[in-house]
Amino acid sequence: MKPAEFAYVRPASVAEACAVLASNPDARVVAGGQTLVPMLAMRLARPSILVDILRLPELAGIAEEPGTLVIGATTRQVEAERSSLVASRLPLLAAALPWVGHPPTRNRGTVGGSLANADPSAEIPLVAVALEAEIVTEDEGGRFAMPADDFFIGPMLTAAPEAGLLTQVRFPVWSEPCVGVGFHEVSARRSDFAFVSAAAQVALDPDGRCTRIALGIGGVGDRPVRLDVAGLVGTRVEGDRVAQAVEAAAAVLEPTSDLHASAAYRRRVAILLGARAIGDAVADAQEKGAGR
Amino acid sequence: MKVALLVNGAVREVDVEPRKTLLDTLREDLSLTGAHAGCEHGVCGACTVLVDGAPVRSCLMFAVQADGLDITTIEGLASAPGELSVLQDSFCETHGLQCGFCTPGMILASHALLEANPAPTRADIAEAISGNICRCTGYGQIVEAVELAAERLRLANAPRAAAGGRP
Numbered sequence A: 001m002k003p004a005e006f007a008y009v010r011p012a013s014v015a016e017a018c019a020v021l022a023s024n025p026d027a028r029v030v031a032g033g034q035t036l037v038p039m040l041a042m043r044l045a046r047p048s049i050l051v052d053i054l055r056l057p058e059l060a061g062i063a064e065e066p067g068t069l070v071i072g073a074t075t076r077q078v079e080a081e082r083s084s085l086v087a088s089r090l091p092l093l094a095a096a097l098p099w100v101g102h103p104p105t106r107n108r109g110t111v112g113g114s115l116a117n118a119d120p121s122a123e124i125p126l127v128a129v130a131l132e133a134e135i136v137t138e139d140e141g142g143r144f145a146m147p148a149d150d151f152f153i154g155p156m157l158t159a160a161p162e163a164g165l166l167t168q169v170r171f172p173v174w175s176e177p178c179v180g181v182g183f184h185e186v187s188a189r190r191s192d193f194a195f196v197s198a199a200a201q202v203a204l205d206p207d208g209r210c211t212r213i214a215l216g217i218g219g220v221g222d223r224p225v226r227l228d229v230a231g232l233v234g235t236r237v238e239g240d241r242v243a244q245a246v247e248a249a250a251a252v253l254e255p256t257s258d259l260h261a262s263a264a265y266r267r268r269v270a271i272l273l274g275a276r277a278i279g280d281a282v283a284d285a286q287e288k289g290a291g292r
Numbered sequence B: 001m002k003v004a005l006l007v008n009g010a011v012r013e014v015d016v017e018p019r020k021t022l023l024d025t026l027r028e029d030l031s032l033t034g035a036h037a038g039c040e041h042g043v044c045g046a047c048t049v050l051v052d053g054a055p056v057r058s059c060l061m062f063a064v065q066a067d068g069l070d071i072t073t074i075e076g077l078a079s080a081p082g083e084l085s086v087l088q089d090s091f092c093e094t095h096g097l098q099c100g101f102c103t104p105g106m107i108l109a110s111h112a113l114l115e116a117n118p119a120p121t122r123a124d125i126a127e128a129i130s131g132n133i134c135r136c137t138g139y140g141q142i143v144e145a146v147e148l149a150a151e152r153l154r155l156a157n158a159p160r161a162a163a164g165g166r167p
């Protein structure tokens, strides 16, 4: 459990980091290290050089722009978890963060690191896909933004540039007055890798009808998937209709089987948790509506 | 690489390979063997230390990444050599440890919890130590230890009436 040798640099800017990455094809970016360091310890990764971006001031922090919440790549998960901006503008991320690892790993782990590592069962990528966030990367050629859905290609595989790094994630903020969220997950132990996870966000009009809905499912295949349940828009989102809509949308899932859960189990639980997350989101939105 | 760490309040300079974890550096270069090497890949929590006051896994951090940071190990919790902190003493009193392998990590994780939250619920305590594995106790007495310490710390400076007449 000791990593192989590597060199270590702590560049002073994103530009300098990109230059190091461009001249060292097998370099790896490290920030919080909560995914990469175990891989180094098990020698599943053997980079010649680690480029530590954690202290780059330009990459940290949470900022609001019109209609968007921008989270810098090296923002620690614990900071996002405790952020009042995230709680008010991005309640779905706030609901998902307590499920990310454990308190000690959230103290070091970063929002960008979770996205860049693209574990299919990770919660932050799931929320990014469900809410159609935009992922911004940078290399020597410049800045590049792409939808989260295009960014995640497969397990631990992304469309990030070869010699670049993830710099920020841009989440759309829903500005409707009544927005509710729901998050559910099944794993062997709390905070272990999810076999299935579901994230839902719902906006209701004053009459309680759905005006917008988003649903994402994680852990079932090789990347998080957004399910199309737009058929529920305009309805009251209740009764059997919800489970039916989720079940129909779940046809696009390609669940995998492993030691822990079969593909059939994953599909069944994905539908169940998806409907449950929507139910919670509706109740949450109604509660917020009643409170105003 | 030369690295300066602020360990338990004192600046310690070490010369380490970049691949040396903070855990190994504490144990081998600084003889602070209270941080235990369990799994060495981030699963067990035995290596927990406080970095800038927050519990982290020292096996998932290289010493070079800790350059200039404030590190507290289990050796830094008691007020003087041979003494125990209130929390450490509570672990003894409730039999919150058996073999003791997980204990430094459990205590540092709980210490950080009590710094932030003087009156944690059992759920708060369970969450705080959820990343630390114990193979002996079954956790019940560990949770009791943290509850007892929280109560003692709350009462420490309470006026006599609030402390129920207790000294």
Ligand code: FES
Pocket: B036, B037, B038, B039, B040, B041, B042, B043, B044, B045, B046, B047, B048, B057, B058, B059, B060
């Ligand atoms: S030794 Fe660090 S988590 Fe197990």
Ligand code: FES
Pocket: B096, B097, B098, B099, B100, B101, B102, B103, B133, B134, B135, B136, B137
């Ligand atoms: S007391 Fe033995 S592992 Fe916890």
